[in-house]
Amino acid sequence: MADQLSQVFAALADPTRRDIVARLAVADATVGELAAPYDVTVQAVSKHLKVLEGSGLVSRSRDAQRRPCHLEAEVFDLMTKWIERYRQEAEERFRRLDALLAGIEAQDMTTEPQRGEAS
């Protein structure tokens, strides 16, 4: 089985599953309730829920023959942590590049005439 990060990203790569997550953020719901708005079979939605459950984004309890679905929002942290790490790394690098360019520009101004101007 794939690592959880891969599973969470894969789970959210499908618009129907993102919509399910969006609705579960508002309130818990059963499979049938979740399936109602879409024009696919309940079984298809059940499969989507299994994917979401496998990723840890959704948990399910038991109420007679009903299986209420609940959003587990903590899993979001997994993604945001990964994203933030590399966003910061990229931004840090961008800042360094910026400083480097500023340095070169400053050096150019002292050692040679600017390009594109009267030469």
Place this chain on the structure above:
Amino acid sequence: MADQLSQVFAALADPTRRDIVARLAVADATVGELAAPYDVTVQAVSKHLKVLEGSGLVSRSRDAQRRPCHLEAEVFDLMTKWIERYRQEAEERFRRLDALLAGIEAQDMTTEPQRGEAS
């Protein structure tokens, strides 16, 4: 073609592609450089890069026959915005539920003896 959000999530659902993004956060690189650490063909990595490019996460320039890859970190915002929205919604709902339960508990304490204690 799928919406960009789906494409970005799908792109990051693959460990190899996440690793490529991680390395591009440190420095731009060519296809060959990116492919070197993995034991897959250069063609496979080229395909991964096409997926990343399609999602907007990576852009490519031209240097003779080389194609340097550059990380476009702004696309991360798309994801974090989506995630934050529903995380907040879920947390808000959790707070309301918490308040509701606290209210019920307070009411119980004034109207009937606590369960599990001396009856």
Place this chain on the structure above:
DNA sequence: TCTCTTGTCAACCGTTCGGTTGCAAACAAC
């Protein structure tokens, strides 16, 4: 020129994915 490097494109292969249908289990309600 001829050669080597870098990268893409096209075709193919096996697996996974999102959907379907059909069937059965579990349970409520009559």
Place this chain on the structure above:
DNA sequence: GTTGTTTGCAACCGAACGGTTGACAAGAGA
């Protein structure tokens, strides 16, 4: 009991995915 509702499971189908091989284009350099 029987009936109806909710859900899960297995099999199947077509499309997409991740990988391969092979051929080819574009440049650098002898």
